[in-house]
Amino acid sequence: MPFREVNSKMVEATVAPGQRLFSQRGAMLAYRGEVTFTPNTAGGQGGVMAMIGRRVAGEAAPLMTVEGDGTVMFGHGGHHVQVIRLTGDTLYVEADRLLAFDGTLEQGTMFMGSQGGVMGMVRGQVTGQGLFTTTLKGHGAVAVMAHGGVIELPITPGRSVHVDPQAYVAHHGDVRNKLSTALGWRDMVGRGSGEAFQLELSGSGAVYVQASEEKL
Secondary structure, three states: OOOEEOOOOOEEEOOOOOOOOEEOOOEEEEEEEEEEEEEEEOOOOOHHHHHHHHOOOOOOOOOOEEEEEEEEEEOOOEEEEEEEEEEEEEEOOOHHHHEEEOOOOOOEEEEEHOOOOOHHHHHHHHHHOOEEEEEEEEEEEEEEEEEEEEEEEEEEEOEEEEEEEOOOOEEEEEEHHHHHHHHHHHHHHOOOOOEEEEEEEEEEEEEEEEEOOOOO
């Protein structure tokens, strides 16, 4: 499903007969052609059981199914929009950052403790992202939202990337992530640098970082 960035805050998707995409409910700005928008009560791919799992995990953002023959422009809240193209790997992103994604992508959830153990769970609390995150896997495009602009930082073996947890948007590839701390006596007495926690990503892939420490 092709996505085209109209500007930094709007994306246009081409909808073809026999194909479908999912978008955040109410994110349609304009469209051309014969296109329908249907509330997706199953919350995306995977059927009812997958929906229940996502709701238990708190990763069930309200979605709508978009089908037909035409083009649709999406945007939401004036947030910056970034299109990420997947070529068989997995994207890790919070459900509330998803603007629209290709309907062929396999949607799931991941327990944060499975990467980084206890610190993985702590990371969820520090970043305000909770204990679970959404995964999208396969070949296709995803439009995600962020504050300010977004930069893509490559992650290569032996050269990890450290990110402020509040500026983290998403990552993809064969990547491990863990929360590292640099708490010292200065932090205890309120004279620290303000960078006591960093998210360390290692392996092979890329991480997307927004130009703000503000959550959506």
